[in-house]
Amino acid sequence: MSEQSLKRIPFDDADEAKVRGAAMWMFGAGALAALSGVAFTLLLVMQSEWAFLLSGPPAVLLGGLLYRAGKAFRDVADTDDADQEHVVNGLENIRLFFLVKCSVFACGLVLVVLQALTASFFN
Amino acid sequence: MKRELTAEEELARIPFGDAEEQTIVGAAAWMRRMAAFQLWFGVWLVLIVASAIYTIAVGGSLPGGLGFALGTTTWTLYLLWGGFLLRAVAKHLDLVAETDEADQVYLAISFDKLRQYFMLEAGFGALALISSALLIARAL
Numbered sequence: 001m002s003e004q005s006l007k008r009i010p011f012d013d014a015d016e017a018k019v020r021g022a023a024m025w026m027f028g029a030g031a032l033a034a035l036s037g038v039a040f041t042l043l044l045v046m047q048s049e050w051a052f053l054l055s056g057p058p059a060v061l062l063g064g065l066l067y068r069a070g071k072a073f074r075d076v077a078d079t080d081d082a083d084q085e086h087v088v089n090g091l092e093n094i095r096l097f098f099l100v101k102c103s104v105f106a107c108g109l110v111l112v113v114l115q116a117l118t119a120s121f122f123n
Numbered sequence: 124m125k126r127e128l129t130a131e132e133e134l135a136r137i138p139f140g141d142a143e144e145q146t147i148v149g150a151a152a153w154m155r156r157m158a159a160f161q162l163w164f165g166v167w168l169v170l171i172v173a174s175a176i177y178t179i180a181v182g183g184s185l186p187g188g189l190g191f192a193l194g195t196t197t198w199t200l201y202l203l204w205g206g207f208l209l210r211a212v213a214k215h216l217d218l219v220a221e222t223d224e225a226d227q228v229y230l231a232i233s234f235d236k237l238r239q240y241f242m243l244e245a246g247f248g249a250l251a252l253i254s255s256a257l258l259i260a261r262a263l
Contacts, residue, residue, distance in 0.1 A: 032248030039255035098153035
């Protein structure tokens with residue numbers, strides 16, 4: 001943390017609306033991701049379909065990270081106690097969100113390629 | 124003792140420490156990677172949509188029909204639009220960390236682009252939720 005961390009970043013009303021809007025859509029996207037993650041995890045258990053391993057539990061984690069990021073960004077707009085700290089907290093959660101999302105995307109890609117190679121090998 | 128910042132300084136520089144700047148640069152780097160994934164797949168899907176349009180134009184029938192065409196087009200728009208938004212956010216976050224010319228303005232632009240990206244993400248999340256509910260209904 002910097003020595004001179006700003007309690008207030010002087011956003012005007014229009015900018016605060018953008019920050020609040022970003023936080024609101026993060027809550028929305030996070031809630032939908034978490035719900036679909038739970039549903040896909042349920043499908044994973046019901047059908048033992050391993051493809052859902054990549055779309056179930058990670059989506060719940062992504063939803064949680066978005067919730068935390070949204071909360072930090074909402075605090076930037078609604079409070080003036082530690083704006084700079086809230087910005088960094090929000091961005092840390094966003095960093096983790098994209099790290100997990102990229103990893104899931106890469107794993108999915110590898111699985112698709114492996115499946116295609118296996119199918120062509122056995123055919 | 125903390126020094127009060129002038130209005131010009133507040134707009135030009137937010138005093139992020141080294142560790143905080145690393146977090147900002149790290150977030151921008153992962154956004155850029157995700158944007159690269161999205162844009163590559165978006166371009167790939169554009170080729171699929173183009174081949175589908177060509178198939179229809181020469182009087183052929185699409186495997187999967189209209190549902191396939193609509194689904195692929197939706198995915199293409201989500202991937203390309205989201206990819207460009209993420210690249211814009213990453214560029215402005217890098218400017219926040221690496222320059223001291225207008226940190227607050229760049230941060231506000233980043234929030235605006237993030238808002239648009241997560242609007243798209245919410246739409247995609249709603250589609251994922253609907254498809255998972257349909258799959259559960261079929262399994263029961």
